[in-house]
Amino acid sequence: MTIRKYSSLFILLPPMLFILLAYVCYPNLQILIQSFFSDRGFTADYYREFFSIRHPSSLQALWGSVYVSLLTVFFSGIVGVSLAYVFTHYIFPGRKLFSLIAVLPVVMPPLVGVLAFLFLFGESGILPRLLQALLQLDSAPFSLRGVAAIIVVHTYSMYVYFYLFASAAFGEMDVAILEAAQNLGATRWLILRKIIFPLLTPGLGGASLLVFMTSMASFSAPFIFAGGFRILSLEIYNSKLNGELAMAITQSVILTGISILFLILLRFYSRGKTYVGSSKGVRLQPKPVSRGWATWLMGIAGIGMVVFLIMPHLTVVLISFVKNGTWTAQTLPPEYTFENYISLFEDPRVIEPISNSVKMATLATTANVAFGVIAAYLLIRKRFFGKKLIEVLTMLPWAIPGTVIAIGLIVAFNRPTLFSAGKILVGTFWILPLAYFIRNLPVVFRSTYSALEQFDPSLEESSRNLGASWWFSFRKVMLPLIAPGVVSGALLAYVLAIGEFVASILLYNYDNRPISVEINAQLRIFNLGSAAAYSVFLFILIGLVLALSHRLLGERGTRVTM
């Protein structure tokens, strides 16, 4: 009996552990160890170099990252919270549409978002040239470059965290609490300061840490816009390209250290700091804007917001019809064609990155699902020593910047190891699917875990009680109930893998080059139309996947309420 009870654990646990040790622990340990060792043994030289005042490039990069991230938090916070405030408090034209569009930036693959901003606001972008033409100036009146550009792109894609956190917090706020404060003699300003703001703080604190982490790890925006400005994630890439692997490793350790520090902070912060309302209470109801002119103003501002949010997408679609090499000094591209799309279906050289990406994302996601389901099942249903460790290791890649994951794989598998069956993985096809798999470990695991957590074990017991075998109850009861959670996690992982750029750019070779790398390559040779066509292909794919996921989650929603 006891043997049967533990048999699944004995069978399933060792491969789990092997995967985590080989592909999460080992590369990161290698990074950490190698940052302290040179050919001559133990050394702190690399760190001394990192922090040296005489060659301050690394320190500058560290400061640059922190500086950009702090500003990103600040601006994302202002945009996200004020939008959430307006949209939860007032009813005005366009409100519904906005709440759908507000999360659009999240589904934009990072590199594509950056491209869109480049086309729109960059030095030869549409808007600066438009203004120049309109005002008949000699040069563009403004253009987005350097730090400002990075921060704008970051704000565009990361305000959503604040928006979601703050919307939830406003939505849960009990109106009676605000009225009580008013009844006790508090003015509007006092209520804002003493009630609303403190109640928002936990959520905003969490969002700030999250945005800070994401911004520290961001690679695509600095990659395109940084110019001479140093950013740590980009500096790692440059060190690697310059053949200074040791320096890249040390920089990776520092960047990861900061990231993990913030992850720990986040955990501490969110613990015991949520104010669950003591009662049901009346939830905040948005009020119609009463004055006529205010309705118009809000409507116009809302429409302006919507336009700003979808303009990058529309721009990419527009550029995808541009004949390669025709858009030079004009405000708007002069010549349009379907060529870029036709070649997506016909030219084998154009198709290759797509088939590579599809193949690699499918492989990685399949492995993610297998791992995620088994790990979640073991962690929820079984009791064994080291559970916490498995959970931490599985979630760890979430805190590690993509650049660092790539460096870790390079360091670990640029020579034969036990974990790679005695082969060198770097330079082969397999290194990229492996990178995607590691990056998305937490994604599928998390969604499967929460689906399984909601699954009431007594359902399985009652199925067994009615005479069903384990396998029969698994198929007929458990699987249908947890499938939506698993599938939605898998779809998200697939979307992330197919647009992945950060690790790919460090690990690809010509034969397995993915879409994102090809977009970058086309951009570098000014084939803007081709780059944009690939991007539109990604949009469509991502849109389809998200629509599917939405349907599945909606279905789960109705199941849960039943």
Place this chain on the structure above:
Amino acid sequence: MSKVTLKNLSKLFAQTAAVNKIDLEIKEGEFFSLLGPSGCGKTTTLRMIAGFEFPTAGQIFFDDRDVTFLPPHRRNTGMVFQNYALFPHMNVFKNVAFGLEARGVSKPEIKKRVRDALALVDLGDHENRRVTELSGGQQQRVAIARAIAIEPVILLLDEPLSNLDARLREETRDELRALQRRLGITTIYVTHDQEEALALSDRIAVMKSGVCHQVGTPEEIYQQPRDRFVASFVGHSNILEGRVVKSELAGVQIEIAHKWWIAVEGNSTGLSPQQTIAVSLRPENLRFVNASNEDGNTFSGTIKQMSFAGAFADYQVEAGGQLLRVRRLMAAPGSLKKIGEIVMLQISPSDIMLLHK
């Protein structure tokens, strides 16, 4: 302490009148209840007094001051919300101190007044507890302490007992009444629970669909309901339709269901023979008697249902095609009637209430 006057007060929500032309005068130091079913406008009335809603028409006075459109934070009313609305991010002390801080009261004074308020509700030793750690009853007392700490001119209570369990509710009810007496503060209490209103109030206004049906002391409301709604909403009533047979100065003779002639004592002015009228008989005023007694408002019936509640028993008696509720206190052992038993019911002329509408 203030007197509160509502003059011709109305509130329209999207063309429907939540409150319809209410005139009320609430005396200084009075415990006044707004009683009615949900949607009767009682909460809207309270919220207009607090300043969370502004009336569509009419005026509100605290003493002689017109406060109709004064914003809530300048009215100096203390309100206890149905869900207490404690600030979840502050401890007990901070919650109670909030109103005083908003008024710019000095630190030592705040400390003293918070302590006093908490002592009044018996929570002196809970100052530093988080409000989320408290039980429902304790949270409710914090809410009361918070409302009285600001020394309001009027205390507004919005169904403050509805979130407590039955036993605690009764206990708290008595404490609340005692506290109000001690402070002598004008109190307006909103409830849908008629027992609560009867037990607590100096006076009650019974409301339905935004209209005030009757204002009076609990005794008046219970014993002289003005109309059918008040009679049936406050306590249980057997309401019977009848026709006036004879109207004299000393009383009225009414024929019910072409069967019974009953005599009713009391004011008969304005009643003329042949007019239809409704009467209300309280279940506890119906007695079982032994034999038919021709002159004494007696009728026979069959026991259809009986439920025994310890101190009393409730019966449903079918008499003349109507089901009558009868409540009898338990007397001698073995006095319980059985289902199917044929009984004689009697009611004295002074216990019958005429319902003019």
